[in-house]
Amino acid sequence: MTAVRVPGTPTIEDGRLVSTSPATGAEAGRFPAASPADVERAVARARDAAGWWAGLGFDGRRERLLRWRRLLARRIEELAELVHLEGGKPVADAIVEVATAVEHVDWAARNARRVLGPRRVRSRLVLAEFSAHLEYQPFGVVGVIGPWNYPVFTPIGSVAYALAAGNTVVLKPSEYTPAVGQWLVDTFAEVVGEQPVFTAVHGLGDVGAALCHSGVNKIAFTGSTATAKKVMAACAESLTPVLLEAGGKDAMIVDSDADLDAAADACVWGALTNAGQTCIGIERVYAVEPVFDAFVGKVVERAGRLTVGADGADIGPITMPSQLDVIRRHIDDALARGGRAVLGGADAVQPPYVRPTVLVDVPEDASAVREETFGPTVTINRVRDADEAVDRANAVPYGLGGSVFGRRRAVAVARRLRSGMASVNSALTFAGMSTLPFGGVGDSGFGRIHGEDGLREFARPKAITRRRARSLLPAMTFDRTPADVDRLVKAIKMMYGR
Numbered sequence: 001m002t003a004v005r006v007p008g009t010p011t012i013e014d015g016r017l018v019s020t021s022p023a024t025g026a027e028a029g030r031f032p033a034a035s036p037a038d039v040e041r042a043v044a045r046a047r048d049a050a051g052w053w054a055g056l057g058f059d060g061r062r063e064r065l066l067r068w069r070r071l072l073a074r075r076i077e078e079l080a081e082l083v084h085l086e087g088g089k090p091v092a093d094a095i096v097e098v099a100t101a102v103e104h105v106d107w108a109a110r111n112a113r114r115v116l117g118p119r120r121v122r123s124r125l126v127l128a129e130f131s132a133h134l135e136y137q138p139f140g141v142v143g144v145i146g147p148w149n150y151p152v153f154t155p156i157g158s159v160a161y162a163l164a165a166g167n168t169v170v171l172k173p174s175e176y177t178p179a180v181g182q183w184l185v186d187t188f189a190e191v192v193g194e195q196p197v198f199t200a201v202h203g204l205g206d207v208g209a210a211l212c213h214s215g216v217n218k219i220a221f222t223g224s225t226a227t228a229k230k231v232m233a234a235c236a237e238s239l240t241p242v243l244l245e246a247g248g249k250d251a252m253i254v255d256s257d258a259d260l261d262a263a264a265d266a267c268v269w270g271a272l273t274n275a276g277q278t279c280i281g282i283e284r285v286y287a288v289e290p291v292f293d294a295f296v297g298k299v300v301e302r303a304g305r306l307t308v309g310a311d312g313a314d315i316g317p318i319t320m321p322s323q324l325d326v327i328r329r330h331i332d333d334a335l336a337r338g339g340r341a342v343l344g345g346a347d348a349v350q351p352p353y354v355r356p357t358v359l360v361d362v363p364e365d366a367s368a369v370r371e372e373t374f375g376p377t378v379t380i381n382r383v384r385d386a387d388e389a390v391d392r393a394n395a396v397p398y399g400l401g402g403s404v405f406g407r408r409r410a411v412a413v414a415r416r417l418r419s420g421m422a423s424v425n426s427a428l429t430f431a432g433m434s435t436l437p438f439g440g441v442g443d444s445g446f447g448r449i450h451g452e453d454g455l456r457e458f459a460r461p462k463a464i465t466r467r468r469a470r471s472l473l474p475a476m477t478f479d480r481t482p483a484d485v486d487r488l489v490k491a492i493k494m495m496y497g498r
């Protein structure tokens with residue numbers, strides 16, 4: 001069957017998933033669409049490879065992952081061009097994305113042994129006759145389901161950490177970015193050719209659903225909250241553990257002592273990079289009354305300078321054509337409820353592009369303030385003080401990241417944001433900090449990628465106690481005597497009863 005092609009909308013043609021540029025309609029690649037049986041075969045192959053990969057140990061995996069990191073770094077332009085072709089992202093943004101991913105591969109490879117490797121932990125007096133040992137063992141096969149907006153950075157946030165922990169991985173890339181997913185798999189196979197350690201299955205949402213039912217030992221999902229719920233429900237049937245990195249509606253708070261130029265720069269970047277199609281993108285700003293007008297002026301001046309278009313522009317096309325309707329609806333709703341467009345506005349949506357749009361004084365119940373817009377738009381509302389800003393920022397079900405600009409109170413305000421992450425006097429920077437965990441609360445999901453928590457997410461703790469002496473207070477045996485129990489009572493009162 002041959003479907004009618006809309007640029008950027010993937011189609012299945014003769015059993016193949018065809019991916020095209022949202023800007024030009026140029027074909028980015030075609031890949032066999034997997035059936036449920038294909039997914040099961042891929043998982044079975046990954047399971048066969050899992051013993052070999054785990055058996056390489058931390059050092060063997062580190063050496064191979066660092067080889068992949070070298071390849072990714074050396075071919076950064078090639079991968080960025082493919083990201084640009086398939087998703088429409090400006091090449092410079094794609095370079096930043098790949099650079100961040102490379103850093104995560106490096107960190108995960110270098111730190112897996114330290115974080116997950118076998119170690120002694122301290123015994124407590126109450127069981128002093130035993131030594132305690134802890135290690136983190138791989139799950140086996142991890143299924144990674146990825147979105148299209150950061151098709152390198154997002155899957156690698158799970159893939160690199162899962163591989164470093166000793167798992168093999170089956171990736172289901174978004175149907176909008178299969179070529180990028182396949183590129184990652186192919187280049188990994190160039191440096192680890194012995195076994196199918198990291199493979200991909202392609203297709204539409206049903207392939208992701210099949211992966212959830214395939215018997216993988218863990219699913220790492222990144223995508224919308226609605227799909228996250230389906231994934232969790234599917235995984236519940238087999239008690240397959242899940243990591244859910246879902247959507248966001250991140251807020252920036254601009255306090256009275258903020259550097260307004262720096263805040264405006266970070267706001268424009270945080271809201272408009274990748275045409276606003278960023279899970280941790282700044283979608284709402286709360287600026288305190290005394291600096292509101294000056295801040296808005298600086299944002300409009302900066303955002304108004306940005307270029308929109310296919311090649312070499314600051315802002316590329318909207319990757320998923322259906323998202324254009326959502327963005328238009330949010331702008332229209334904000335204006336209908338009394339908000340004002342100080343840049344862009346009602347006619348900003350010009351498929352496949354959206355011109356930068358800055359909306360002010362938008363009621364808090366407008367969809368532009370409450371729902372994920374995923375476009376180059378931002379609302380800026382005035383607040384009395386930072387306390388009111390925190391209350392409003394926290395009043396949505398999402399809780400992914402956030403940003404605070406200010407001096408005296410900024411870190412304290414960042415702590416109070418109901419979110420998994422925050423940047424003070426910058427935006428989005430936590431995503432590139434490989435030593436820090438990445439993930440959200442509430443509708444933004446749970447579990448963590450990146451950092452030590454990100455490594456532990458892909459391993460199960462294994463706890464071992466080992467007897468090293470006879471028990472002075474034998475309690476866990478039927479050979480204990482009433483005198484032993486009396487001594488235990490005395491000891492507990494002495495140790496804990498004071």
Ligand code: NDP
Nearest residue numbers: 146147148174175204205208209223224227245246247279
């Ligand atoms: P979707 O939820 O539409 O899709 C995510 C992935 O899930 C895709 O690979 C999709 O396949 C697959 N999928 C679809 N249906 C099912 C199903 N029933 N079972 C299993 N898998 C399924 O999200 P988008 O791709 O549109 O990504 C954008 C969203 O991702 C935004 O909400 C964004 O905020 C969020 N995101 C979150 C991040 C985070 O770290 N928290 C990072 C980046 C994005 P297919 O594409 O073929 O439909």
